[in-house]
Amino acid sequence: MIERHITFNVYPDKEAAFEEFITGAYRPAMAKSPGFVKCELLREADSTTRYQLVLRFEDADSAAAWRTSEVHQGLQPALKLLHLDMAIQGYQVIG
DSSP, X not given: OEEEEEEEEEOTTOHHXXXXXXXXXXHHHHHTSTTEEXXXXXXXXXXXXXXXXXXXXXXXXXXXXXXXXXXXXXXXXXXXXXEEEEEEXXXXXXX
């Protein structure tokens, strides 16, 4: 399995919109992608504008297929309006 952690620094006053977008649009779209396992949204305990999106797919190919899909590409413009920057870290799930 493959897991990706995406850290988002969300614009102040866009937190509710970001949470709604991820839970109402992004996660449901991703859940239909082949190889999807889970998607969790975490808010940092000490910051209201810093989030971690945890994505898990069965394998690297299914994760890459989601990333390059038309659905994912279509969601990007709306997502970019909600955050200052982001950083992605990939992991191979061991156990």
